[in-house]
Amino acid sequence: MKSKALAIFDFDNTLFDWVHVWYSCFKAMMDEVEAKTGLSIQDLADEIRPVHQIHGTSEYAFLLEAIPSLQVHLDRQPAGEVFAEAIQAFRKTRRKELRLYPGVADALLRIKGRGARIAIYTESQSFYSFYRLKRLGLDGVVDRIYTPPDHELPDGFMEEGRRHYAREFYHLRHTEQRHTPRGELKPNPDLLQQIITDFGVAKDEAVYVGDSRQKDVAMAEDANVDYAWASYGEAQETEAYEMLKLVTHWTDDDVRREAEIRARKVDAKIELKKSIIELFDHYRFSDYNA
Structure with missing residues (x-):
């Protein structure tokens, strides 16, 4: 030996298990976004990919304020306020699943x-x-x-x-x-x-x-x-x-x-x-x- x-x-x-943690958190966040805007992950995927590519990561923490189709919902307000429930869902899931x-x-x-x-x-x-x-x-x-x-x-x-x-x-x-x-x-x-x-x-x-x-x-x-x-x-x-x-x-x-x-x-x-x-x-x- x-x-x-x-x-x-x-x-x-x-x-x-990074894949599991990423998926659980991302889905929890985007489910809340869909509930608020009617836009699903599939609807936004073509806008999400370029943001992730620009920043070189699929876990970009500031994604919601960078998605073009969500700008009308932000109306120049901070994403942390407009999508507070979505961000909280992400953080809550991360605390639960990260181990x-x-x-x-x-x-x-x-x-x-x-x-x-x-x-x-x-x-x-x-x-x-x-x-x-x-x-x-x-x-x-x-x-x-x-x-x-x-x-x-x-x-x-x-x-x-x-x-x-x-x-x-x-x-x-x-x-x-x-x-x-x-x-x-x-x-x-x-x-x-x-x-x-x-x-x-x-x-x-x-x-x-x-x-x-x-x-x-x-x-x-x-x-x-x-x-x-x-x-x-x-x-x-x-x-x-x-x-x-x-x-x-x-x-x-x-x-x-x-x-x-x-x-x-x-x-x-x-x-x-x-x-x-x-x-x-x-x-x-x-x-x-x-």
């Missing part, structure tokens, strides 16, 4: 308790990843999180009255944050190698865990880094995934790139089928001495 001093995790659908997969908290604390370091490498932007890291109780458990640069926030967002939480909530207190280069995405093995280099450990002291065979496993293999495929988190062709595709931030170029990635045959040698706890069947963790 190989000994590791650094565990690097994908975040979404590896430590928690770690079973076994994740125990696994991370077990790794930490052995003296190893923990990093997260995600393609979700900082603004959203930080919220989840804090809400999931991982600020400080995770040593460092790597995210792409954020989209710009609306003018005056950080002023009192615009934001939902106090200013300090939008920053991590204990986990260090670093940006990945803008436009660089998985499965780029150089990014994974850079994370390992940042921690000052050798490749054979690190292990990477992610839910995507084509992105996460392929990246680790190309970087010659040990890995575990978290197949328990792989997104399926569910209603949630179909809605995500309907309003996705992916451009046509992104879709073509994804098709090329999926065309690559990747056979994962180590698979976590039911829980992240299975990681300890393959690797043990020890003191980080860099």
Whole structure:
């Protein structure tokens, strides 16, 4: 059994069910929008996609004020007031549905308790990843999180009255944050190698865990880094995934790139089928001495 001093995790659908959380929150919000305006998700999808594409995320927090067909309902009033019920439905659902997969908290604390370091490498932007890291109780458990640069926030967002939480909530207190280069995405093995280099450990002291065979496993293999495929988190062709595709931030170029990635045959040698706890069947963790 190989000994590791650094565990690097994908975040979404590896430590928690991102697709389920996104779908539950987005649907709750848009159901309230439909009740108020008569406009369904299907009616607005062609206007939602370009907004998501502009900002590079399918969870743009300021979506309602950017949808053209909703402008007549806003009538120059803040979306937070006009669609207060919709925004509240989103937040209420998020509080209910956002939780770690079973076994994740125990696994991370077990790794930490052995003296190893923990990093997260995600393609979700900082603004959203930080919220989840804090809400999931991982600020400080995770040593460092790597995210792409954020989209710009609306003018005056950080002023009192615009934001939902106090200013300090939008920053991590204990986990260090670093940006990945803008436009660089998985499965780029150089990014994974850079994370390992940042921690000052050798490749054979690190292990990477992610839910995507084509992105996460392929990246680790190309970087010659040990890995575990978290197949328990792989997104399926569910209603949630179909809605995500309907309003996705992916451009046509992104879709073509994804098709090329999926065309690559990747056979994962180590698979976590039911829980992240299975990681300890393959690797043990020890003191980080860099």
